Amino acid sequence: xxxxxxxxxxxxxxxxxxxxxxxxxxxxxxxxxxxxxxxxxxxxxxxxxxxxxxxxxxxxxxxxxxxxxxxxxxxxxxxxxxxxxxxxxxxxxxxxxxxxxxxxxxxxxxxxxxxxxxxxxxxxxxxxxxxxxxxxxxxxxxxxxxxxxxxxxxxxxxxxxxxxxxxxxxxxxxxxxxxxxxxxxxxxxxxxxxxxxxxxxxxxxxxxxxxxxxxxxxxxxxxxxxxxxxxxxxxxxxxxxxxxxxxxxxxxxxxxxxxxxxxxxxxxxxxxxxxxxxxxxxxxxxxxxxxxxxxxxxxxxxxxxxxxxxxxxxxxxxxxxxxxxxxxxxxxx
Amino acid sequence: xxxxxxxxxxxxxxxxxxxxxxxxxxxxxxxxxxxxxxxxxxxxxxxxxxxxxxxxxxxxxxxxxxxxxxxxxxxxxxxxxxxxxxxxxxxxxxxxxxxxxxxxxxxxxxxxxxxxxxxxxxxxxxxxxxxxxxxxxxxxxxxxxxxxxxxxxxxxxxxxxxxxxxxxxxxxxxxxxxxxxxxxxxxxxxxxxxxxxxxxxxxxxxxxxxxxxxxxxxxxxxxxxxxxxxxxxxxxxxxxxxxxxxxxxxxxxxxxxxxxxxxxxxxxxxxxxxxxxxxxxxxxxxxxxxx
Amino acid sequence: xxxxxxxxxxxxxxxxxxxxxxxxxxxxxxxxxxxxxxxxxxxxxxxxxxxxxxxxxxxxxxxxxxxxxxxxxxxxxxxxxxxxxxxxxxxxxxxxxxxxxxxxxxxxxxxxxxxxxxxxxxxxxxxxxxxxxxxxxxxxxxxxxxxxxxxxxxxxxxxxxxxxxxxxxxxxxxxxxxxxxxxxxxxxxxxxxxxxxxxxxxxxxxxxxxxxxxxxxxxxxxxxxxxxxxxxxxxxxxxxxxxxxxxxxx
Numbered sequence: 001x002x003x004x005x006x007x008x009x010x011x012x013x014x015x016x017x018x019x020x021x022x023x024x025x026x027x028x029x030x031x032x033x034x035x036x037x038x039x040x041x042x043x044x045x046x047x048x049x050x051x052x053x054x055x056x057x058x059x060x061x062x063x064x065x066x067x068x069x070x071x072x073x074x075x076x077x078x079x080x081x082x083x084x085x086x087x088x089x090x091x092x093x094x095x096x097x098x099x100x101x102x103x104x105x106x107x108x109x110x111x112x113x114x115x116x117x118x119x120x121x122x123x124x125x126x127x128x129x130x131x132x133x134x135x136x137x138x139x140x141x142x143x144x145x146x147x148x149x150x151x152x153x154x155x156x157x158x159x160x161x162x163x164x165x166x167x168x169x170x171x172x173x174x175x176x177x178x179x180x181x182x183x184x185x186x187x188x189x190x191x192x193x194x195x196x197x198x199x200x201x202x203x204x205x206x207x208x209x210x211x212x213x214x215x216x217x218x219x220x221x222x223x224x225x226x227x228x229x230x231x232x233x234x235x236x237x238x239x240x241x242x243x244x245x246x247x248x249x250x251x252x253x254x255x256x257x258x259x260x261x262x263x264x265x266x267x268x269x270x271x272x273x274x275x276x277x278x279x280x281x282x283x284x285x286x287x288x289x290x291x292x293x294x295x296x297x298x299x300x301x302x303x304x305x306x307x308x309x310x311x312x313x314x315x316x317x318x319x320x321x322x323x324x325x326x327x328x329x330x331x332x333x
Numbered sequence: 334x335x336x337x338x339x340x341x342x343x344x345x346x347x348x349x350x351x352x353x354x355x356x357x358x359x360x361x362x363x364x365x366x367x368x369x370x371x372x373x374x375x376x377x378x379x380x381x382x383x384x385x386x387x388x389x390x391x392x393x394x395x396x397x398x399x400x401x402x403x404x405x406x407x408x409x410x411x412x413x414x415x416x417x418x419x420x421x422x423x424x425x426x427x428x429x430x431x432x433x434x435x436x437x438x439x440x441x442x443x444x445x446x447x448x449x450x451x452x453x454x455x456x457x458x459x460x461x462x463x464x465x466x467x468x469x470x471x472x473x474x475x476x477x478x479x480x481x482x483x484x485x486x487x488x489x490x491x492x493x494x495x496x497x498x499x500x501x502x503x504x505x506x507x508x509x510x511x512x513x514x515x516x517x518x519x520x521x522x523x524x525x526x527x528x529x530x531x532x533x534x535x536x537x538x539x540x541x542x543x544x545x546x547x548x549x550x551x552x553x554x555x556x557x558x559x560x561x562x563x564x565x566x567x568x569x570x571x572x573x574x575x576x577x578x579x580x581x582x583x584x585x586x587x588x589x590x591x592x593x594x595x596x597x598x599x600x601x602x603x604x605x606x607x608x609x610x611x612x613x614x615x616x617x618x619x620x621x622x623x624x
Numbered sequence: 625x626x627x628x629x630x631x632x633x634x635x636x637x638x639x640x641x642x643x644x645x646x647x648x649x650x651x652x653x654x655x656x657x658x659x660x661x662x663x664x665x666x667x668x669x670x671x672x673x674x675x676x677x678x679x680x681x682x683x684x685x686x687x688x689x690x691x692x693x694x695x696x697x698x699x700x701x702x703x704x705x706x707x708x709x710x711x712x713x714x715x716x717x718x719x720x721x722x723x724x725x726x727x728x729x730x731x732x733x734x735x736x737x738x739x740x741x742x743x744x745x746x747x748x749x750x751x752x753x754x755x756x757x758x759x760x761x762x763x764x765x766x767x768x769x770x771x772x773x774x775x776x777x778x779x780x781x782x783x784x785x786x787x788x789x790x791x792x793x794x795x796x797x798x799x800x801x802x803x804x805x806x807x808x809x810x811x812x813x814x815x816x817x818x819x820x821x822x823x824x825x826x827x828x829x830x831x832x833x834x835x836x837x838x839x840x841x842x843x844x845x846x847x848x849x850x851x852x853x854x855x856x857x858x859x860x861x862x863x864x865x866x867x868x869x870x871x872x873x874x
Contacts, residue, residue, distance in 0.1 A: 057431045116614040117613050124613055127373065127564050127609070130557075131561050134561055134602050134603065138600060142599055192734050195730065198720065202719075202723065207731065209682065209711075210731050210732040210787060210791065211703050211706045211707055211731075211736030212703055213735070251442065255438075266431075297450075299450060300446075306439050306443035309435060310439035314422040
């Protein structure tokens with residue numbers, strides 16, 4: 001399928017999804033849960049661009065995600081601050097702008113971290129991303145302007161664009177972000193850039209010897225991945241209305257964004273999508289007592305995710321996509 | 334004058350803390366520095382040691398360090414089993430590093446979450462004769478809860494270093510870390526040696542865990558703070574050198590404690606990680622891929 | 625037949641490389657003329673691969689200068705040197721194992737050839753054609769859509785060479801491309817290298833297999849323990865007493 005055709009189909013699917021949901025489903029919970037699942041589609045896809053395509057593991061999804069969330073908090077608090085300090089009036093920033101800013105901030109963080117550590121082996125990059133998560137969390141906890149450890153309240157605008165409730169608006173935005181993320185992932189997959197990423201993943205030394213500017217490509221990969229994660233985090237303050245560092249740096253984001261691509265399959269754009277939808281939905285259902293009427297503790301959910309991650313990494317390293325592919329190949333033989 | 338008083342005590346406490354940090358890092362120095370296995374799940378094993386010491390202390394009143402030492406053989410076997418699994422799944426297949434890392438990350442995570450589910454998020458602590466009292470040398474206060482683990486930690490690191498440099502298996506481990514091929518020529522199996530080495534690495538976590546719960550109250554999520562500390566120490570210490578690791582550990586302990594005393598404890602996790610990031614950026618010698 | 629040209633293609637002066645306390649190379653002086661077939665030999669651990677790594681930018685030499693076609697290479701990293709025209713095959717083949725053979729060849733075409741000359745930018749169709757061409761030159765065209773894991777040892781070596789050749793090099797380092805191969809397989813690789821040399825590529829052959837080196841090389845350089853101990857016509861270099869001692873008088 002030509003790339004522009006894919007984009008067209010993707011946008012169409014997204015539109016249909018949002019419109020049909022809005023027309024048929026009134027239950028607010030669907031939009032809450034859907035938002036979370038779509039959020040994971042973005043995070044898993046973003047992770048996979050650096051992880052699955054380029055071969056560099058990022059354990060600090062929380063850092064990029066929370067950076068997006070907190071940049072929105074700063075922008076939210078900026079108008080009252082400017083008014084109080086300088087008597088300037090600036091309009092409240094619309095959420096799409098905040099999303100863009102969140103993307104830029106997290107993209108820059110990705111670039112910075114990459115620049116510091118990507119000349120070293122992959123394992124040091126992975127450890128550095130863990131370090132980044134903790135450092136950033138410590139900084140935020142100590143920053144009173146964004147609420148520090150006590151958290152911050154964010155008030156939703158009275159009127160939601162596109163009619164309907166605010167949560168439906170957030171849901172539509174996140175669908176758009178998911179469309180953008182998946183579209184970007186697939187475009188990369190089919191491009192010269194993607195081929196370069198794969199070469200780096202397969203054998204960085206050989207790639208460099210073949211003329212691939214490995215450092216530059218790795219930085220591009222880290223920036224794109226980080227930016228998408230930041231964009232996914234930017235609407236979070238409006239989603240939860242009360243944001244704390246613990247919630248936004250939650251280890252669940254780090255583990256899920258690793259587990260979903262691993263379980264779904266890291267070689268293609270569809271793996272993270274499958275992983276996100278599957279695991280995300282299961283976790284949401286588990287929390288509301290869908291399984292045997294047991295209201296599963298979110299912690300218990302995460303234990304299952306962790307075990308699945310370990311299991312898949314050992315037994316089916318190419319994930320569900322890999323399993324399907326080898327099943328199909330066996331059918332052919 | 335008050336500042337100087339505070340500073341000196343902060344330094345002394347930092348040195349003691351550093352001694353403890355050495356115990357925590359010796360396992361990863363073996364696993365990562367010598368075997369090239371990035372065991373980021375080490376904090377999970379250490380916490381396991383802490384909770385084992387807690388249970389035995391809570392129900393039977395037995396000294397935690399004693400528990401830690403007695404539990405070492407069990408942890409050794411656990412480490413050997415973990416290496417078997419790792420070898421079977423990854424090293425043998427020559428899989429990409431990403432899956433090995435994901436494996437340990439999963440292990441770290443499953444460990445933490447399991448502890449939360451079993452023990453909850455409340456802080457746990459142990460009781461022992463040396464937890465509480467401290468003695469004074471002039472203006473310096475030396476809490477026994479820090480001194481005792483520090484002393485035992487130095488003993489343990491010393492014993493490990495002796496073992497590695499004097500015993501046959503120890504020297505084989507050092508040989509394997511430099512040149513696996515050479516070992517094969519000696520008709521010793523590198524896999525078997527690595528398995529033993531990783532077992533030792535995890536065995537140290539048992540004792541380190543008992544030190545941890547003596548020094549501070551423990552709950553499952555504190556493991557994450559230790560990843561940064563452990564790897565910062567390992568990297569700063571030059572990856573394979575025990576003396577280097579010891580110096581790095583003390584250095585980190587002192588810097589962290591001074592920061593904590595003068596700027597507040599909420600900054601201390603960032604110190605180790607910040608130091609790690611800076612070291613990785615500025616002094617990458619020896620880290621630029623293995624020859 | 626090596627040509628006498630004013631500027632040597634590669635000029636190495638005083639090159640040295642240490643690993644911690646271990647001196648891998650010291651004071652290496654080397655000149656390579658365009659069109660030569662240079663053989664580089666030496667016992668295990670003498671520093672041959674280290675030298676190749678330093679010249680190609682995979683490793684960084686602490687001392688010495690390297691000039692390629694008159695241009696200093698100091699400070700240039702590997703992919704920049706490849707783009708200038710230095711190519712190498714790896715001792716242990718390093719294919720891109722998740723990509724098929726065509727894509728393996730496509731990478732150097734996209735990232736070296738296309739990055740080099742704006743005017744000679746190859747279109748997607750031209751690239752596809754060139755991939756097929758390069759693969760058929762090493763008799764791998766029938767396995768074009770397979771993955772490297774489906775290849776035999778000698779086929780992997782040929783892929784390795786094909787990938788290096790795809791970068792359109794002026795100077796090619798063939799690092800132990802023949803180790804462990806049968807006699808006929810060695811002949812096959814030698815034939816490929818000879819043909820490349822006829823097409824104008826200067827070749828440095830790093831090898832242990834003496835018969836191959838002697839028949840192929842127009843000049844021989846011998847490294848022992850990080851030092852160059854002989855440099856001249858193959859028959860003469862071989863009879864150098866130091867060389868004999870290094871190889872026979874252990």
